[in-house]
Amino acid sequence: MAAVLKERPANPIDAIARLLEAASGTPVPVQASAGVPSYPRDIRKYENVIMHIGVGGFHRSHQAMYAHELLERGTDPGWALCGVGLMPWDKKMADTLASQDHLYTLLSQGADGAQTTVIGSIMEFLMVPDDPDSAIKRLADPKVKIVSLTITEKGYCLAVNGSLDTNHELVAAELPPGAPPKSAIGLIYRALQARRVAEVPPFTVLSCDNMPGNGTLTRAILLQFVDAKIAAGDAEATELKHWIVRGAVAFPCTMVDRITPITEPAHKELLASAHGIVDSWPVVAEDYRQWVIEDEFTCGRPPWESLGVLCVGSGVHAYESMKLRLLNGGHSALSYVSYLSGHRIVSDAMADPAVAGFLAAYFEEVLPTVEAVPGIELADYCQTLVRRFSNVHIKDTVLRLAEDGSQKLQTTMRPVWLDQIARGASFDVMALAVAGWIRFMSGKDDSGATIEGIKDPRKAELQQAAQAVVASPSAASVAPLLTTFFGEGIGNEARAVDAVVRALDAILSKGTAAALARFVA
Numbered sequence: 001m002a003a004v005l006k007e008r009p010a011n012p013i014d015a016i017a018r019l020l021e022a023a024s025g026t027p028v029p030v031q032a033s034a035g036v037p038s039y040p041r042d043i044r045k046y047e048n049v050i051m052h053i054g055v056g057g058f059h060r061s062h063q064a065m066y067a068h069e070l071l072e073r074g075t076d077p078g079w080a081l082c083g084v085g086l087m088p089w090d091k092k093m094a095d096t097l098a099s100q101d102h103l104y105t106l107l108s109q110g111a112d113g114a115q116t117t118v119i120g121s122i123m124e125f126l127m128v129p130d131d132p133d134s135a136i137k138r139l140a141d142p143k144v145k146i147v148s149l150t151i152t153e154k155g156y157c158l159a160v161n162g163s164l165d166t167n168h169e170l171v172a173a174e175l176p177p178g179a180p181p182k183s184a185i186g187l188i189y190r191a192l193q194a195r196r197v198a199e200v201p202p203f204t205v206l207s208c209d210n211m212p213g214n215g216t217l218t219r220a221i222l223l224q225f226v227d228a229k230i231a232a233g234d235a236e237a238t239e240l241k242h243w244i245v246r247g248a249v250a251f252p253c254t255m256v257d258r259i260t261p262i263t264e265p266a267h268k269e270l271l272a273s274a275h276g277i278v279d280s281w282p283v284v285a286e287d288y289r290q291w292v293i294e295d296e297f298t299c300g301r302p303p304w305e306s307l308g309v310l311c312v313g314s315g316v317h318a319y320e321s322m323k324l325r326l327l328n329g330g331h332s333a334l335s336y337v338s339y340l341s342g343h344r345i346v347s348d349a350m351a352d353p354a355v356a357g358f359l360a361a362y363f364e365e366v367l368p369t370v371e372a373v374p375g376i377e378l379a380d381y382c383q384t385l386v387r388r389f390s391n392v393h394i395k396d397t398v399l400r401l402a403e404d405g406s407q408k409l410q411t412t413m414r415p416v417w418l419d420q421i422a423r424g425a426s427f428d429v430m431a432l433a434v435a436g437w438i439r440f441m442s443g444k445d446d447s448g449a450t451i452e453g454i455k456d457p458r459k460a461e462l463q464q465a466a467q468a469v470v471a472s473p474s475a476a477s478v479a480p481l482l483t484t485f486f487g488e489g490i491g492n493e494a495r496a497v498d499a500v501v502r503a504l505d506a507i508l509s510k511g512t513a514a515a516l517a518r519f520v521a
Helices: 012-024 057-061 063-073 090-099 132-139 169-174 184-197 214-231 237-245 265-275 316-340 346-350 353-369 378-389 398-402 405-412 414-423 428-441 459-471 475-486 494-510 512-519
Strands: 030-032 048-053 079-085 104-110 113-119 122-127 144-149 204-207 254-257 283-286 290-294 310-312
Touching: 048 063, 057 063, 057 104, 057 283, 063 079, 063 113, 079 090, 079 132, 090 122, 104 265, 122 132, 132 144, 132 184, 144 184, 169 184, 169 214, 184 214, 184 237, 204 214, 214 237, 254 316, 290 316, 316 346, 316 353, 316 378, 316 398, 316 405, 316 414, 316 428, 316 512, 346 353, 346 378, 346 398, 353 378, 353 414, 353 428, 353 512, 405 414, 405 428, 405 475, 414 428, 414 494, 428 459, 428 475, 428 494, 428 512, 459 475, 459 494, 475 494, 494 512
Parallel strands: 030 113, 048 079, 048 144, 079 122, 104 283, 144 204, 290 310
Antiparallel strands: 104 113, 254 290
């Protein structure tokens, strides 16, 4: 790590327990397990490398944790991780990890206690903008067997209909022949092209983002990117298209799950005071984790199943649908109404009977659209989500859940809504969730105060539309907004439009807390 404090608490176990007890009011047992990784950390010694695009909190709490545990077991052959940064904000992560020999601390917290682990599976970090040609060459190395992604929905540069947005500023800049990569899809294109020319087998592209059929989607938009390159005059793009079409490149679908809030200064202070660890960017997460992977890889994969990962021949869709519609959709649904009701921490919102009742009603409304999942009772899964959302130890913020709604709601709520319309079912609770989103995105809360910290890739466009709706909530104002952000299948559905208008009327006339009061029972 960057440094270790010279003076440690006399009893670090008691110290961390007191800090957690003070924060939650409940005595919490703590297990200390931090220590320097025992495995070699020179990436050149590994014949199997995973290049990961989008190193953030979730990757470090999930995939990198699994890689660390396999390396600690001495599983042969070993797999090492290399981070890949494309965006300007990735520079801070790259520099921070480099200053700590690419080590960081994972603090897992649950009802049964807290555990600290120093993770060393990330052994290198490339910033593509610094030297695009060298980055492409590195990705073309035969040792690179997998390129994985956690770039969030907006990182795929999608249009509303789910296709590649070729007018997106990053994509448009990549289309001229010889242009440097700007997006994740553009980088994968250039790297696969380099491997094809060098007659190196293609790597597996492993999407770990919360989108339906994430692997299938990634393949589709990569092919759309290739077509755009062909149209732009790239002479070699046609051969790469043939490579992908005939199945040479694997794009397995995955479902990933671990609630990982934003790292706060308090987490750094806790590590320093309780463990003597000075970490410039630790990561905190719940103690729950899940990973389901379609077992389709071009050049092999780590033995993840030895750690409880479910590697299946098919059937990932059922797990993914369950998680997207219930966990991710539930997170988004509760975030906007919780903020408007005055809550800033998720566990505090869950302690509000009205919010908890609203979430229960949301699950009840959505459940009929969720297909059966082998070995899982969906009602029990919903109860597990309630317990996880109520975890007082990780201090997840409502604002984090509210980020990027224009992208998230398309993948979590839109499919549910379309199913409900087709079934002739009620969607009043979903309409209230969407009305809360519109009210939130107008930029003012129920008291008229400005909402600070709104993050959305379409913020300006969405805020303007939301303000127009809030100023005059009617079918005439709501329908265009729903069409723009959910598609014509919803925007042209009179029942959907009317339900949102009614929900907005309730929020604007009574206030959000009052509109939720009917769910207390």
